[in-house]
Amino acid sequence: MQLKDLDKRDRQILNFLQEDGRLTNAELAEKVSLSPSACLRRVKQLEESGLVSGYHMMLDAKACGLTGAAFVFVTLEGQGRDILARFERAVKEINEIQDCYLLAGEYDYLLRVVYQDAADLERIHHDILTNLPGVVRVNSTLTLRAVKHTTKINM
Template identity: 45%
Template structure:
């Protein structure tokens, strides 16, 4: 993907959308000093270029019964491309895994898992995570509470 050059208006639009992804086009246009059609064209260009990947809702995990966050360090038995791709394909199919990051560390991947309880995590660990291809070792770290949890902002108002 080619890197898109962002001007001050683009950066301001991105900052506004990160704060409120449901902000109306008319309000955004007013905030950045554009007409609504010009504002809409810019947002569409940012979407088309891949800078805006999509719009989503951020849920409170505890409010929907996911009381336990677990970070899982995963080490594979080999680091060649086929093994890593097989692991990645399998891990994306596990709904409790909310994030999976390939990392430069003494392990290969870091997962963020959201589950109902420690019992639910143990069941998931035994039945699904332990069966992931090329898994050599897992280390689980149980989160106690979130001090800061946000998406972005990559751009600031």
């Protein structure tokens, strides 16, 4: 199933579940005007199609003591597959790195890093980021506040 194959109800189901993944099937069925069995059948088809990658609980970083976020541009010593693979394997093991994107352009990667305070950011920079495989330069930009953060894709 692809996005173009979705009808209005499938799109409604996906939108409602993106807003609240804890909806019961009965609540969801009522919202999209389907019987619970028909709704459950559609949800299972959407999950099996690969459009749904999972269900997750999102924690509030500040409530967890992570009051800061930084975007970090990373330059590696080269673009060889081995260098990229070693860097990416290492990044996946570091909890402070929330997101990692391979870039086209001036920098090789963009990371989103969360931290507790200035001392914690210094620790992450000195002990972690600059010691990642292949790193020759990091350039950090600190956020003042998040204006928008979403994982929702409008259907």
